[in-house]
Amino acid sequence: MSDRAQERVQTWAMRFGLLADDDAARRFDKLGYARFSAYWCPTASFADMLLVAEWITVFFIFDDLQNLAITTGRLDEYDRLRHAALRVVHDRGATGPVPPVIAALSNLCTRTFPRNSEVWQRRFALNLELWLIGHARENAFRQALRSPSPEEYPRLRRDACTVLPTVDLAEIIEHIELPDALYYGPAYQEIIATTADIMCWTNDLHSLAIETDAEDTINMVTTLHDHRGMDLSRSVVEIRRLIDARVTDCQRAAQSITAEMDALHLPPRIRNGVRRCIRDCQSAIAGMELWDRTDTVRFTPDDELRETRNIDYGNGFLDRV
Template sequence: MNEHDLRHLEIPLPFAPQRHSMSDRAQERVQIWAMRFGLLADDAAARRFESLGYARFSAYWCPTASFADMLLVAEWITLFFVFDDLQNQAITTGRLEDYDRLRHTALQVVYERGVTGPVPPVIAALSNLCTRTFPRNSVAWQRRFELNLELWLIGHARENSFRQAGRSPGPAEYPRLRRDASTVLPTVDLAEVIEHTELPDALYFGPSYQEIIATTADIMCLTNDLHSLAVEYDAEDTINMVTTLRDHRGMNLSEAVAEVRRLIDVRIADSQAAAQSITAEMDALHLPPRIRNGVRRCIRDCQSAMAGMELWDRTETVRFTPDEELGATRAIDYNNGFLDASELGRAAPADSRRV
């Protein structure tokens, strides 16, 4: 076995991948959205964007949502991938300070729910999504969503610190770091939006739903660590559980892969147990059927996304295909998405919450 064999390794999951019937149309519409904000500068960027298929992956998160709601999630997930791509570019080109400026400005946009004035394309796209999303649910939900967006960007900063140091996080630290930076946490929040429901804080922060969120992130991240290892190994990326097990436990590739698969199985069992135990918590809170049904749909969406990512990683995107197999670069520069210092002062809070 070598790291390239893992690209097409099927990892069985006991969840059904349910895909929205209009996923291809969503990919087309999200590409138009990305071009509207200047993220895709030319036809070559548009072709690469199509082959990456970020919106098609999003379809697994919202299999029965309305097309409009599915597009909102697809645009958010596309934005998350754009930030991830820019983060990778910052690492490989030595522009971590530029990425930090971008990350700080993104947090400002989240806190202010939007900006006005000339800003880089990725910030304009984020501002657009904030103005359209935050009003959809209550102040309590907005607080949770803001927190999880903050954790995502802080997670990127922590990942970058390890990468810059050329070190991998330890096995105990790795799951929390990877979970925060993965964007699964805010995407689970978006499930409440598309399911037209809202979990009370007492249930959301209860042990069962917190475990559902954590296991969804862990299973998706560990699965991705195996499928993306060839690309990350070539780039000497230190944020991968296989690398962590090699560096901290002295495992060879076969041993580390076997351990990651064991960890996935453990988290599957934990996820299934949490999906069962949440019933008792809903009973104790005397939640009405409408909320209970919404919770079950959110859990179904998480399960579909876990299975969908496993399938998408292997068969539906070029994102994790090594360059020597791909024959062309995957990178999109997103119209020079990094912030210049001079642009920071022009990013001001939005009065109208519109861009």
């Protein structure tokens, strides 16, 4: 259903003014955000998959606007946009005239937050705030022309990459709610962390060419070069080794969570839902690697595709914040 979802998300994005014309819509299709979202939702209903696809589309649009702010020297304006997004998350929506991406975020918040309990809502809001704060921290490193240390890099990328709130969305589409005692336990926290690390570091390899060309300091290859003196080929080998190690960590955590569920005396319905959420994370890990290579032009280092990657998400995207 991913191609059909891509068409529906495109219509949704046009409704909020994120895609100005047919040319922007054609570029948006080549980016394929809904096709990636489908990997998070291997057995979800079409309506639930659309919700995740719309969230992931907004996440990618914020990434694009963040990159635009960096390259055009408009970080102060991006900060205003980020603070407007934080207010939407806090208020669970927005009123009055707002930029297109804020209107889209507001629409998602009003449709998503009521679907689970207040406990889940607080957790989801926290992870959305971490994402936006993560953007601010990434921008600080970029503005300073410095790369994070190897010890700092994983935490920074986990916060900024949107895996944390997307893992929360897995509970929505699986019609389940994890108790906080399990969510914040060592096994599930390790599953979240490994999912983020594997996906981020895989993305670092796929996006390496265009990020090196742009002199972007937020890439694990750059971190290993700057802080450990590794050349390009050695860095790539090391990152692949680190990814393999985190895959093993993820599998180990998925096995050990059974003991934590036993200790909490969770009923079969919750246990089955937890297993589905873990499966969704593993599906997304594998799917992102495939999507990066075959289903999007976002990371293609081809001059002819640079224009395709650039979309004007509403005229004067920061001017009305």
